[in-house]
Amino acid sequence: MAYALQQLINGVTLGMIYGLIAVGYTMVYGIIGMINFAHGDVFMVGSFLSLIALLGLSALGITSVPLALALTLLFAAGLAALYGWTVERVAYRPLRGSFRLAPLISAIGMSITLQNFVQVSQGARVKPIEAIIPGGIRLIDTGDFAVQLSWMQIAIIVITLTILGLFTWLVTKTPLGRTMRACEPDLKMASLLGIDTDRTISLTFVIGAALAAVAGFMFLLYYGVIDFYIGFIAGVKAFTAAVLGGIGSLPGAVIGGLLIGLIETFWSAYFSVEYKDVAAFSILIVVLIFMPTGLLGRAEVEKV
Amino acid sequence: MTALRDAFLSAIVAFGLFGPLVGLVTANGEHGLALTARPIATAVIVGLVFFGRLAMLSWRGRTPRATNRALAERITRSGKYLTPVLLIAAFALPFTGSRYYIDLGTLVLTYIMLGWGLNIVVGLAGLLDLGYVAFYAVGAYSYAILATTFGLGFWTCLPLAGILAALWGVLLGFPVLRLRGDYLAIVTLAFGEIIRIVLINWVSLTNGPNGITGIPRPTLFGLAFSMDGGPGTFAGFFNIEPEVIQRIIFLYYVIFGLALLTNWVSLRLRRLPLGRAWEALREDEVACRSLGINVRNTKLTAFGIGALFGGFAGAFFATRQAFVSPESFTFIESATVLAIVVLGGLGSQLGVALAAIVMIGGLEVLRDLLSTLGDQLHSPFFGDIANELPLYRMLIFGLALVVMMVLRPRGLVSGRTPGVALTKVKEIAPELVAQGRG
Amino acid sequence: MLSVTDLTMRFGGLKAVDSLSFEARAGDITAVIGPNGAGKTTVFNCITGFYRPTSGTIVLTHPAGGGTFALERMPGHRIAAAAKVARTFQNIRLFAGMTVLENLLVAQHNTLMAATGFGVLAVLGLGRYRAAEAAGIEKARFWLDAIGLTARADDPAGALPYGAQRRLEIARAMCIDPVLLCLDEPAAGLNPRESEELNQLLLRIRSLGCSLLLIEHDMGVVMRISDHIVVLDHGQKISDGSPAEVRADPAVIAAYLGEGDEDEEPA
Incomplete structure (x- = not known):
């Protein structure tokens, strides 16, 4: 029981990270109907930016942990947003309205570019850092097994919930969110109604990238080690999460992320670590067989 | 003036993008990771962006927009001559006797074959498959395991490998082919990853990450290409000196033949009801259903036949390398083959061949170029860059994919040639041809 | 040859078609008409297998003892391939x-x-x-x-x-x-000359022995070529008979006078 509780805590933490990345996939899909394959790599870039910021801040002699974390988060999210904006501008905008597979290939090209760019500029070796917030709370101690809730996990869950709260407010309550939602069902119609769709799409990428950078920051804190390849794996998982939740649905992305995190953690704990990804992917396939548009996706009704 | 301001803004963006990631390197110091500054490299990149943007703006201002259409038409029209020229060149390549070119040709032909195989699924039937490498892997491992465990030869295993791959295609396709577009894409991607993870972890069958070694080479009607030159070997039978190049050339012609087979079958199928039904599915699934076409079965045949050729190519890959390991079957392979199909122009056989030559040939040329350049740059000024130069290969590849798509979103050969005509076959403009939603 | 019995189709809480029954005889041109939103296309989609009706039966009997098909239970492509019901789209x-x-x-x-x-x-x-x-x-x-x-x-x-x-x-x-050809608003968007050509084509198809079922919005077209007309309003049959009978039916006149510009499909 205690063991399961521990896995639940770990799974939720991991799921939060996936969920944040998945939101970026689902937002972009919702608005322009494309799989932004480079999104996982923007997450990776965000993670590297966090690492650079943390190292830079410590070199500058800033020792206050909360201050350093806040500055790092701002720095990483801001610059990752710039990456998101640039990727859209360079690789996707010229292909808007064109043939469906061209943006997909362009996105795959961008993903390869970002991955190899970081490998070339920062080196292929893994980057380990020391734990920034060590320690935690001992929830239950049965004698042979102690359930730990680390400060780091608390921080991740709190930060994710705060960011998601902020984001929900942004999408539902602000004029920006309204234009985004207006673009979602019909981009052409929105532009006829006088919405600057290019700007809205840019903003979608900017917000998605910032969220991915937050996830990248937390990934760095949680695992304490990153490399240029983390973007692909996390990206595929997060994309799986978005599809599992029903692509296009924002709550679906978070739920999907949590599910993937939990499946992975529990499978690793009770069955085998090696096949944790197989478990996650298999569940995706099974869910899609029975619910072809994911858990919260709108059913597509073919009008004839 | 606006151009100058635009270029200046681009430079600022470039500084934001490259300032931290290029300018500040995280490297292992005495006390764990530390930052090293690289101001010159950053300045160079930002400067390049500034002047590049300036040059681009002034160039675009002066020259009229390049007409994509003209190039497409030129390729399509010259297709009549290009095809025989390419065929003859491909046939004659081994006569150069250069091992480098023959190896390169073999590699390019493998990708042409994979491209043609995937073209059936993506180009004709309009089904987005991001996990084609799974079938390539199934083919390669089928041959590797059958050959090393049961001692079966290449020619016996080739059809088996294809059939097993097709079987997996049908097995996966059966439940998931009713999914639409991007859902199908993620499921196929997931399947590709599942296969790879299983290959890594099922050590008793696949020998895990170490792969399978000692996979036998193919024989020519029972004649082996071994170096002892004894009777029953190729050299012994023809009474010539055994040389490695003989095997290399033989392998080249094997893949040449397999690729031609793929091409021939796809061309035949396109003229038959099955191929027409695939294209009709790509155009409009609902209309197909109203005409009594069994949509699922038709999709399954496309998926299965595509997988079959993937399996053949995989078996060839295994016998050529004499070694397989899960490393060869990553997502990047699927992405490369898909990029070949899309860049070629969906559904076009010639386009796929051209795209494979450009992309795979280009990648290899780039590899040599970068390593030669690296050797020559060995001076104190360039320092590490010389050693790292080969790493830039995939970076350039990625950028090239983006640039090619932006310049030619419809691919090299984008029109469609109907397979049947009452009077005269006329090319169909790409704007009318659908891309499929499945 | 086609008999629809108690056909009901619900979309969520909305009843698009409400226990509709009608017959289409072999060799006839049968028209289903009605104001926008009357449920015509829904009926059509049920017959041709694109929707599965909530309840009711749709039975097709091939002329000259060719067999009987329960269309409401057949998958879409079988309806075309085996039952030989063809359709066009709006x-x-x-x-x-x-x-x-x-x-x-x-x-x-x-x-x-x-x-x-x-x-x-x-x-x-x-x-x-x-x-x-x-x-x-x-x-x-x-x-x-x-x-x-x-x-x-x-x-x-x-x-x-x-x-x-x-x-x-x-x-x-x-x-x-096909033994039955279903046409969904074939005259929509045609000019009078094209519309006349279409009528000739449909009559020719009937003369070749194929029965027709058509949905039409435009009364003019229907009256000229149909042998039998079924009038729908709000998912229910309000009239059924020859063109002359239907034209004289007060219920039909009332329905058409009260017509608005709502969308065709409730889905």
Whole structure:
């Protein structure tokens, strides 16, 4: 029981990270109907930016942990947003309205570019850092097994919930969110109604990238080690999460992320670590067989 | 003036993008990771962006927009001559006797074959498959395991490998082919990853990450290409000196033949009801259903036949390398083959061949170029860059994919040639041809 | 030959079709008419297998003892392939990137496919495929002549003018050799001359022994060529009879006078 509780805590933490990345996939899909394959790599870039910021801040002699974390988060999210904006501008905008597979290939090209760019500029070796917030709370101690809730996990869950709260407010309550939602069902119609769709799409990428950078920051804190390849794996998982939740649905992305995190953690704990990804992917396939548009996706009704 | 301001803004963006990631390197110091500054490299990149943007703006201002259409038409029209020229060149390549070119040709032909195989699924039937490498892997491992465990030869295993791959295609396709577009894409991607993870972890069958070694080479009607030159070997039978190049050339012609087979079958199928039904599915699934076409079965045949050729190519890959390991079957392979199909122009056989030559040939040329350049740059000024130069290969590849798509979103050969005509076959403009939603 | 009994179709809380029963006789042109939102297209989609009705039965009997089919239980493609019910769509669904001829050949897929020996023989150039294909092209040519598009056989379907696309869609549906052809607003968007040509085409199809079921919004077209008319309003049948009877029915007049501009489909 205690063991399961521990896995639940770990799974939720991991799921939060996936969920944040998945939101970026689902937002972009919702608005322009494309799989932004480079999104996982923007997450990776965000993670590297966090690492650079943390190292830079410590070199500058800033020792206050909360201050350093806040500055790092701002720095990483801001610059990752710039990456998101640039990727859209360079690789996707010229292909808007064109043939469906061209943006997909362009996105795959961008993903390869970002991955190899970081490998070339920062080196292929893994980057380990020391734990920034060590320690935690001992929830239950049965004698042979102690359930730990680390400060780091608390921080991740709190930060994710705060960011998601902020984001929900942004999408539902602000004029920006309204234009985004207006673009979602019909981009052409929105532009006829006088919405600057290019700007809205840019903003979608900017917000998605910032969220991915937050996830990248937390990934760095949680695992304490990153490399240029983390973007692909996390990206595929997060994309799986978005599809599992029903692509296009924002709550679906978070739920999907949590599910993937939990499946992975529990499978690793009770069955085998090696096949944790197989478990996650298999569940995706099974869910899609029975619910072809994911858990919260709108059913597509073919009008004839 | 606006151009100058635009270029200046681009430079600022470039500084934001490259300032931290290029300018500040995280490297292992005495006390764990530390930052090293690289101001010159950053300045160079930002400067390049500034002047590049300036040059681009002034160039675009002066020259009229390049007409994509003209190039497409030129390729399509010259297709009549290009095809025989390419065929003859491909046939004659081994006569150069250069091992480098023959190896390169073999590699390019493998990708042409994979491209043609995937073209059936993506180009004709309009089904987005991001996990084609799974079938390539199934083919390669089928041959590797059958050959090393049961001692079966290449020619016996080739059809088996294809059939097993097709079987997996049908097995996966059966439940998931009713999914639409991007859902199908993620499921196929997931399947590709599942296969790879299983290959890594099922050590008793696949020998895990170490792969399978000692996979036998193919024989020519029972004649082996071994170096002892004894009777029953190729050299012994023809009474010539055994040389490695003989095997290399033989392998080249094997893949040449397999690729031609793929091409021939796809061309035949396109003229038959099955191929027409695939294209009709790509155009409009609902209309197909109203005409009594069994949509699922038709999709399954496309998926299965595509997988079959993937399996053949995989078996060839295994016998050529004499070694397989899960490393060869990553997502990047699927992405490369898909990029070949899309860049070629969906559904076009010639386009796929051209795209494979450009992309795979280009990648290899780039590899040599970068390593030669690296050797020559060995001076104190360039320092590490010389050693790292080969790493830039995939970076350039990625950028090239983006640039090619932006310049030619419809691919090299984008029109469609109907397979049947009452009077005269006329090319169909790409704007009318659908891309499929499945 | 077609008998619809107690057909009901619900979309969530909305009853698009409410226990509808009617008959379409063999050799007739039967029209289903009604104001926008009356449930016509829904009825159609149930008959042709695109929707599964909530309740009720749809039974098709082939003339001359050819068998009976419970359409409400058959998958969509079987309704066309086995029960031989063909249809067209309100918003034309041609294979735009394929030629006119190819469109007509795709419609003969099942016949031609059977002749290929599951593909294997035909790939090798063996078997009786060549003859089957020649026959298929002949049938296509017959219909091309009938719709006046022989000269454009090798042009892409998407490049045809609107009226020609409508005719081609009908010809394509006829290529499955249907016993019942269902047309969803075939006259929509046609000018009077094209509309007249369409009427001639439909009468010719009837003379070839195929029964027709058509949905029409425009009373004029319906009155001229239909043998039998079913009038729907709010998912229920309000009138049923010959054109003359229906025209005189006060319920029909009331329904049409009260017509608004709502959308056609409640879905």
